Structure formats: structure tokens, C-alpha cells
Amino acid sequence: MRVGSLTVKPPPFDYSAPDTLEEALFLLGEAGDEARPLAGGQSLVPLLSLRLARPSLLVDLAGITTLRTLGAADGHLALGAMVRERQAERDVRVRRLAPVLADALPLIGHPAIRSRGTIGGSLSHADPAAELPAVALVLEAELVAESRARGRRSIAAANFFTGFFTTELAPDELLTSLRVPSPAPGTGWAVDEVARRHGDFAIVGAAAMVRLDTSTGRIGEARVALAGVGDTPVRLRETERMLDGAEPADGAFADAAEDAAARLSPPADVHGSAAYRRHIAGVLVRRTLKLAAQRAREAA
Amino acid sequence: MTSFDVELTVNGLARRATVEARRTLADFLREDLGLTGTHLGCEHGVCGACTVLVDGEPARSCLMLAVQARGADVRTVEGLAAGGKMNRLQEAMWDSHGFQCGFCTPGFLMQITALLADIPEPSEAEIREALSGNICRCTGYESIVNGVLRAAGATGFLE
Ligand SMILES: Cc1cc2nc3c(=O)[nH]c(=O)nc-3n(C[C@H](O)[C@H](O)[C@H](O)COP(=O)(O)OP(=O)(O)OC[C@H]3O[C@@H](n4cnc5c(N)ncnc54)[C@H](O)[C@@H]3O)c2cc1C
Ligand code: FES
Ligand code: FES
Numbered sequence A: 001m002r003v004g005s006l007t008v009k010p011p012p013f014d015y016s017a018p019d020t021l022e023e024a025l026f027l028l029g030e031a032g033d034e035a036r037p038l039a040g041g042q043s044l045v046p047l048l049s050l051r052l053a054r055p056s057l058l059v060d061l062a063g064i065t066t067l068r069t070l071g072a073a074d075g076h077l078a079l080g081a082m083v084r085e086r087q088a089e090r091d092v093r094v095r096r097l098a099p100v101l102a103d104a105l106p107l108i109g110h111p112a113i114r115s116r117g118t119i120g121g122s123l124s125h126a127d128p129a130a131e132l133p134a135v136a137l138v139l140e141a142e143l144v145a146e147s148r149a150r151g152r153r154s155i156a157a158a159n160f161f162t163g164f165f166t167t168e169l170a171p172d173e174l175l176t177s178l179r180v181p182s183p184a185p186g187t188g189w190a191v192d193e194v195a196r197r198h199g200d201f202a203i204v205g206a207a208a209m210v211r212l213d214t215s216t217g218r219i220g221e222a223r224v225a226l227a228g229v230g231d232t233p234v235r236l237r238e239t240e241r242m243l244d245g246a247e248p249a250d251g252a253f254a255d256a257a258e259d260a261a262a263r264l265s266p267p268a269d270v271h272g273s274a275a276y277r278r279h280i281a282g283v284l285v286r287r288t289l290k291l292a293a294q295r296a297r298e299a300a
Numbered sequence B: 001m002t003s004f005d006v007e008l009t010v011n012g013l014a015r016r017a018t019v020e021a022r023r024t025l026a027d028f029l030r031e032d033l034g035l036t037g038t039h040l041g042c043e044h045g046v047c048g049a050c051t052v053l054v055d056g057e058p059a060r061s062c063l064m065l066a067v068q069a070r071g072a073d074v075r076t077v078e079g080l081a082a083g084g085k086m087n088r089l090q091e092a093m094w095d096s097h098g099f100q101c102g103f104c105t106p107g108f109l110m111q112i113t114a115l116l117a118d119i120p121e122p123s124e125a126e127i128r129e130a131l132s133g134n135i136c137r138c139t140g141y142e143s144i145v146n147g148v149l150r151a152a153g154a155t156g157f158l159e
Helices: A003-007 A021-034 A044-049 A085-089 A092-097 A099-107 A119-125 A131-139 A237-242 A250-263 A274-299 B025-032 B088-095 B105-118 B124-130 B142-151
Strands: A014-016 A035-038 A057-060 A070-073 A076-080 A142-147 A151-156 A161-163 A174-181 A187-194 A204-212 A219-227 B003-010 B013-020 B051-054 B057-060 B073-075
Touching: A021 A035, A021 A057, A021 A142, A021 A174, A070 A092, A076 A092, A076 A119, A085 A099, A085 A119, A092 A099, A099 A131, A099 A187, A099 A204, A119 A131, A119 A174, A131 A174, A131 A187, A131 A204, A131 A219, A187 A274, A204 A274, A219 A237, A219 A250, A219 A274, A237 A250, A250 A274, B013 B025, B025 B051, B051 B105, B057 B105, B088 B105, B088 B142, B105 B124, B105 B142, B124 B142
Parallel strands: A014 A057, A035 A057, B003 B073
Antiparallel strands: A070 A076, A076 A174, A142 A151, A142 A174, A187 A204, A204 A219, B003 B013, B051 B057, B051 B073
């Protein structure tokens, strides 16, 4: 035995790299929860190296070309689960049709993380501090999933994130694409976060949308979602309702921020107390709503 | 456990070895191919010391399995100098005292190579952003940023 072999970190596992979705679903169906899909590996490989995950089989999705498509059709932008974060961030269609996604992607980790990490991996991993789950909520995106046993189904982002690092996906099911509806005219979007250093996971992150009523100039619809304030990303529907029909002015956004902060019971850890997170959440709600409204005005 | 034949190109040369699926690309380069220029710091994606180029894009070799790199074109720090002569980036880093202990250097050089391929004349802000995922415990980063500016032919760097 070579000395080098002693340096392995992950526990042993088997590996398969199917070319087709059917084959991948078959492998996952046979193996049950002993198998794990491998996308960019930017979250899964650290879990393996730290031996926090011990799958018997990794099903590498990188060879499945149908999961790598990115395109706009029938009023939606569709991103295959295996589209790399870096690829999406550079794509002009993403910039045009989902600007909040284009703005959120560069906030994820570092360039070398995003050149491997995938859209589907980030959503499936469901880190409560991650950017993309909160952005999916604010976009009212659909997540398309497929398994051999139950076929294909579409899950609204609002129903996808069910708990701490937990999603609606069954162990034998794959997320295949993210579908983002095209924005209505007169909408503006914004995303912002507070992190200890550039590229770190957010302590708190926020994404917002404001649509202005083209005839009155008042708020027709507002949406806001937060990362880092609970077990899952959180959509603030009550706060949004306060803004219905309101004048898009600082006062309304400050009231919304206060309301949002009061509703949260965020976690406390070494990066910040619950009170600090609540405060930051309020500040980010106000900032993102204000910027989204400004952009909606510019878009009109 | 099943073993896998991993064939790939490293610094322009076809290489192959038979490894277990759990072999990381970093350990594959260092242990199986003897290319110890790629350094390992944290081994979970945070420090950037192990950064290499995979098909032209920067990647953490500690967060890739060797089997995932089958057929890929990998570039490591050993591929920068040609015929024993340092390339322009290496010269510029040398001239700017861009490293001290040198542990972080291979990762920085590969990340900077990717940056300069993308943006040939980056601003200081773009450099800092691109290097945000690489940790150096010695230099305080100023001399590294200066080295990148010098390599890019900028005039604003500190002598
Ligand atoms: C240093 C560092 C900093 C980071 N910073 C951030 C950050 O600031 N914000 C952030 O959001 N993320 C961050 N990440 C995580 C990064 O975004 C990951 O790329 C992402 O969370 C997982 O994507 P992946 O493609 O690498 O998935 P993998 O690691 O391959 O998989 C993650 C999980 O999802 C499952 N999975 C993957 N694809 C599918 C699918 N199609 N269907 C079903 N299940 C699937 C896997 O089985 C696994 O359980 C960081 C990572 C590192 C190492
Ligand atoms: S050793 Fe790979 S990022 Fe630290
Ligand atoms: S030179 Fe020592 S860590 Fe960077």
C-alpha cells in the first residue's frame, strides 16, 4: 500500500456517471436513500470529506446534457439543474429575464466555487442562508422534479423548502430545472445581503420585487423574501400586503421594515445574536424594497 | 470498492492513473501524479490554496473527485513556467514580493491566471473581488494585488 493512500478523507463509495436522466433516475430508484446525486460537489464533497455524509453511491449528473440547457420559452426562463452558477451569472438571458437572479449569483462564494456549483445543487441543498432559495421564492419560480416511481412534477418554490437543509424532493427524485416566469411590465427587483466578508454565506440576505401600477404610480404588488433568519428561506407575505396600493415612498418601506423585523425570530450564533439579525433583516427589507421600487420606476 | 481509470490532460500532457472514486483531484495530482505544486490547506473549499484550472475555469481541487475530471484539461502551477523560465505573471509576482512563505502562492497564481484570461486589464476592485476566495496569512494581500496590476501592465502599482 502506498503511503499516499492513507491520505484519503471521504469514506469509500461507489460512483456512476450516467449519460441520461432515465439512467440516473433508475440508479437512484434502485439504491433508495443509500445513493446521493452529485452536482457541482461544492457542498457535497466537503460533507464527504468531513464524513458528515456517507452515501454508498454517488450518481454524477454532469454527463446528462439535458440538465445543462438554459433557454427562454413560453413566458418562462428555464435553467437546467446542472447549469453552473458562473454560466448563469454570465448569461444575457438571465440578466434580461431574471435580473434579481443575475444579481444574486455573484454573491455566492467565490469565482472558483461558482464555476463548479450548480443552480440545482444550491436549491436542493437548501442551506437556509443561501441566496438562491430566497430568490426562487421572490421570483415565484417553479421547480421541476422527476423520479422513476412518480414521474415528473412541478413544485412551487413556496412549497419546496420544507425545513433545515430539507426539501420536498424524495431520495429517489431529481430536481431537473428551475422555471422563472417572465416579469410583468413595470417591475423592479433587488437583492442585498450582509456577510462578514465578501463571498461568505450571508448573515442575513434579502430579495425584493416591486411592481408599480402604471396608471396610479402606486404599488401594485410587492414581494420580499429573506435568507438566514430561520430554518428555511422566508417569504414575508403579511408585510407585502401592507404595501398593496401604498405610495412607493420611504415611509411605507420603513413601516414594512419594522413590521418584518417584528415578525422574525432569527437564530443566534457566533456571527450574530438574534437581535442583530432582526435589525439587519429590517434594514435589508427597507433597502431592497426601495431599490426595487426605484428600478420599477425606471423600467416604466 | 471499484477502481476507476482516470485519463486526463495535465499541463498539456496526457496522464492516467487508477484510483478509488473517493480520491480527490488534489490528492490525485499530488499523490498519484507527483505534482505537489498544488497545495492543500483547509481541504473543504475555504482557503483556495488548491485552486487549479479545469477546462479553463478555476476550481478547488479539494472539492472535485478525480473521477469527475476524466477527460478534462487541467492546469496546475507546474504548467506556468516554460523551459525553466517563469511566465509574465510569475515574474510580476516575484518583482512585487507577492509571496512570503509561498504556501498560498499556487492557488493565487491559478486564480489570477483565470482572472487575466477573463479580464486582461482588471481594476483593483476586480482583482480584490476575484481573489476574495484565496487566503494568505503572510503578505496582507497588498503585494499580491500589486503583482497582478504589474502583470496586467498597469501603471498604478506601488514600486
Ligand atoms: C467556500 C464556499 C463558499 C460558499 N458560499 C456560498 C454562499 O455564499 N452562498 C451559497 O448559496 N452557497 C455557497 N456555497 C455553496 C455553493 O453554492 C454550492 O455550489 C451549492 O450549495 C451546491 O451546489 P453544487 O452544485 O455544488 O451541489 P452538490 O454539492 O453536488 O450537491 C449539494 C446537495 O444537493 C443534492 N443535489 C444536487 N443536485 C441535485 C439535483 N439536481 N436533484 C436533487 N438533489 C441534488 C446533492 O445530493 C447534495 O445533497 C459555498 C461553498 C463553498 C465551498
Ligand atoms: S485546500 Fe482546497 S480550498 Fe483549501
Ligand atoms: S505567502 Fe504565506 S500564506 Fe501567502
